[in-house]
Amino acid sequence: MTPDRFKAVIFDVGGVVCKSPFVAIAEYEKENGIPHNYINCSIIGHGSQGAWQKFERGEIPLFPFYEAFGRELSDTQKGNVWYSAYCKSKRIECPKLPERLNIDGRELFGRMMRQSAGFDDRVVEAIRRIRAAGKWRVIALTNNFSKNDSSMFSVSPSSSSGDSSYPPNFTPESEMAFLGWDQGGVTPPHLRALFDDFCDSSTLGMRKPEPEFYLLACQRNGVKPNEAIFLDDIGLNLKAAQALGMQTIHVPLGGSLTALKELEAKLGIDLTGGYDPSANPIEESSQHISGAKL
Structure with missing residues (x-):
């Protein structure tokens, strides 16, 4: 498939855009x-x-x-x-x-969650270059926990335990800090702003590798599965995407540069050249940013 046939690049978040749990x-x-x-x-x-x-x-x-x-x-x-x-x-x-x-x-x-707080700066730079090119929709497809309002801390009557207790001196704020979610929530605005669309499992009620989740992401962005490239660090999620006709790229632990080189070849643009992450830190990347996933 030629680069002109692709209309979207879909990124997993935890383990791809952010550090791996x-x-x-x-x-x-x-x-x-x-x-x-x-x-x-x-x-x-x-x-x-x-x-x-x-x-x-x-x-x-x-x-x-x-x-x-x-x-x-x-x-x-x-x-x-x-x-x-x-x-x-x-x-x-x-x-x-x-x-x-x-x-x-x-x-x-x-x-x-604390481990997965922080960006992979090289991937973020690639996302910015893709969006700047103006040729592709850039989509996040993440198994996530963004229901971080008061309902996250309630105890469901139908839960298996029935009466789970909070730790001593509990406050929602202290628990968010314990999880590393105290700098703008589970998925703060500066993370979501990287993408044209942010498809979150906890708000949409479906998750990878359920086919419906991938299809909904495509439908929301006006693309067909075979017009999308999908990057993830988990094999099961990649297999599900392949079954729908997506082009897939595996992002192994510590291997984002290799994955981005493969993405470069598929899109026909430079995503990695002339970029030094240490010389160009991502805004707020030192802060806790995400609770994404398995």
């Missing part, structure tokens, strides 16, 4: 003697009705999410089955599996 997960696993990638396997294994997935769709408030998230990740009976299958699929030796876990959902989630 996977680093915090890996550190938590190492500190607690949990096999590498065990937590990710459990998050994925719980499927569309897992606590993480429900929270990304804006279906449960924050504190019931913490409780359910920790409880699900501590379930070694299911987790060990999923991790064993993961090792088999990767053809790697399965390490000794945990007999018991007691994962603190709030602590883990807080570490993930």
Whole structure:
């Protein structure tokens, strides 16, 4: 497909535009003697009705999410089955599996969100160059948690715990600071302003890799899936986009430059030349900016 055929570039946020929460997960696993990638396997294994997935769709408030998230990740009976299958699929030796876990959902989630606060300046510069060219719609498609109003801190009567309690001396402001969301909210204006459209799972009630989420992003921006290029750091999300006809680019951890070179080739414009991130810091990039995703 020639560059002229593309009408949109769609970016994941966490792990692409912003730093990846996977680093915090890996550190938590190492500190607690949990096999590498065990937590990710459990998050994925719980499927569309897992606590993480429900929270990304804006279906449960924050504190019931913490409780359910920790409880699900501590379930070694299911987790060990999923991790064993993961090792088999990767053809790697399965390490000794945990007999018991007691994962603190709030602590883990807080570490993930604080880790993912901050831009990848090189990607932001590429976004600005794409928009300046005036040829493509630039869209964010993110599994996110933007329901950061008072409803996020309410306790849903239908939640599994029923009466989740707040920590001592709780205030909404203190909890937002704990999560790194105290500089303009989960997705502050200067993050949203990078894009022509910002498609947020928690406000739209759907998430990647659900096909409807990708299709809605295309519909809102007047493009067909085969007219879009999609960048993400997660294989499942890329496969779903490919199935719809999108061109896809994987952005590995620490590999944004390689991904942007691939995007350059598809669009036919320079996205990386002559740019030194250290000499041209992004406005407010030192502040906490985002709670995006898995």
